[in-house]
Amino acid sequence: MYQDLVKKAFIGLYPDREFTHTARISYSAKFHDYNANVKFTRSSLHFNLSSKWRAVSEEIQIGLLQNLLNRVFRTKIRTQYIELYYLFLKNIEIAAPKLHNDQYLEIIFNKLNEKYFFGLLEKPNLKWHNARNRLGSYAFGSDTISISRKLLDGRHQLVEYVMYHEMLHKKLKFSGERHHTSEFRRLERKFDDAAGLEKELGRLVSNQSKRRIFQALFWE
Template identity: 50%
Template structure:
């Protein structure tokens, strides 16, 4: 039986498995990242190459978590629990290859100031020019990604760095097959950032940035 079918039947014992399905182990992804592409009758799981070396029980948990997302269900299984334990600890094993001088400095400042220097340094990189996704923390590759729009604004970089390092530190909390990342404890910690006005300033900065890009006219050749 395929791993996908086994994962599906473990999650939905009463449903029939009627999909063309496959797992692709791709070199395109970093470390332990993964996603799923779903159409009406097919499920294609893209897992990074590193997943090949992970036990089948944990791979089933990963696939079940992705199935929960695709089918908007919130079912919990032992495999999902195993996967959650794995993904919360995997950062210890990940080689740190990505860094950037601006982000390195921000990391050092924020780590000293809010975490007593206790956070192990993750991979750090700038992402796209996005002002909807300002930052993210990828558990599967232990990477903090910060939107490129902040490259010239260390003040905001520190705030977003702080938010993402809180994710690295506090991980997530799972209940009934769902993961909660922004818990009330998280929000309380987030408010400890030195500048209480930072959210307002950030909104203002983003509004200005959007306006600027609105008026960016096509170049006339």
């Protein structure tokens, strides 16, 4: 059945291509909220979905799979299923409970929101984390920006710069399917002294591993 779901998603996206991959879907409780990822080789596709997806309709799951297939095959095709998936996510974001609010991060968020986003970005959950190799992240399902405490070792602008980066993920989540598009990088460079801060971040964290896994709803 899962093979069928992947095949349906694939053919809906690429009606002229032959589907020759072996495909698998696993549902797992280890994910944040509605996150998912795909691991792939030339001949296989393995989708891991948060167990919350089990209860979601097949059409919306196809939208999720197609969204990930777009990333695997470097295409940007929009389908009805993908539109449906985005609608579903928007509803989740609105419904996500706002439980985390750190005052320091909130001040920074508000300042950057005024300066770079015309005050239009809605405030997500804001929290710190202790992971040393992940400077910041934006988790869609819970609408949470998380910032590494390690940044407090550097100058104050580093926290702002990483916050800005995660705010861009929140803003652009529906426009670009890829992680850091050229549009993303263009906007990122608008930050005051982006180049200098980028260098400092590089010194603070080194050798981040590059994995061939795409996550649907979690951006670093």
